[in-house]
Amino acid sequence: MVFDYIDGASGDEATARRNRTGFDGFLLRPEILVDLSSRSISTTLFGEQLAMPVIVGPTGLNGAYWAHGDLALARAAKAHKIPFVMSTAATVGLSAMAAHAGPLRWFQLYMLNDRGLAKAFLERVAASGFDVLQLTVDTAVSARRNRDIRNGFTLPFRWTTRNIWDTMCHPRWALQMLRTGSPSLALFEEVMGPTPRGSTIAEVMQQQISCSMTWRDILWLREQWGGKLVLKGVSSSQHVLEAKAAGVDGVVVSNHGGRQLDGSASTIEQLPRIVQAVAGQMTVLIDGGFRSGSDIAKALALGADAVQLGRPTLYGLAAAGEAGVSHALKILGEELQCALALSGAKSIADMRGRVVQE
């Protein structure tokens, strides 16, 4: 059930599959006889130096995949000198995270129904040293995720025959959860009070997250938040033009890893039009289906500034905790270095344009 929660997507999971196959529409160009003795994959985002153009994106319920999973992800990101984005659906509170996260700490917000609470929440987020805020805008309603419904994956955990059998088949995970206790949406509870029992995780979030958010609220948020503001879940050039007008600093081209509107396009397919609409005036991040250094290189070549990861680091986390996340990041970093070098690029900026559409 935990694997299905991470790996699964909404509906028929067509968009999640398309996020992967979309990369096949773009080809890297091998370059030869280039002097590569001096090269680097480091980059600057929002004035901060990153060892590579990769961000550990926001994911909820990380403590259910590995004990204290949020902290393991944050520590691995810190070791690799890349940002970690803490989710509103974190299983630890702000102070615990502040003690473990590196200086590149970003925060992801699900807009709360109560804007007064949202404002107070943001003040605490800023006071904990988070300087970039990603507002997720593609979750006005939660999509139906069939695997979670079938598995009865609920919060707090509800024992069914199926779950008991599943748990018995995964003793290492079961022992971890026994030791640390069933994970809860600790950050959410810090702000909102205890979550209602027995509903699916999607339903729990749905009860608290605003479904009435419009562009007017983005203007409101722009006034409340003094740091960099990024919209996560942008998928068209029209969205980008509106975001620009609202004073937003960046966008994440995202379809929530295919977990929301099933049947929509892959993010990599949409990237070229969005980069064109941004016209260099905002930071462009992208996520969805990135599983190798070559995938990341294609996004950079198409004009993205950096790539966010969802499942790749979660697979590492669920397999081996912080060491697993670090291993996943190491593989991706090495593959990215290789992809850039063999494309003849000496830097991230130099990679731009080194791709052809099939």
Ligand SMILES: Cc1cc2nc3c(=O)[nH]c(=O)nc-3n(C[C@H](O)[C@H](O)[C@H](O)COP(=O)(O)O)c2cc1C
């Ligand atoms: C298990 C899981 C939990 C997620 N939780 C959140 C979340 O709390 N907030 C959010 O904005 N996005 C969340 N996402 C979406 C990711 O941030 C990201 O958009 C998506 O996973 C990218 O696709 P990828 O998994 O193929 O890399 C979650 C994704 C997964 C797989």
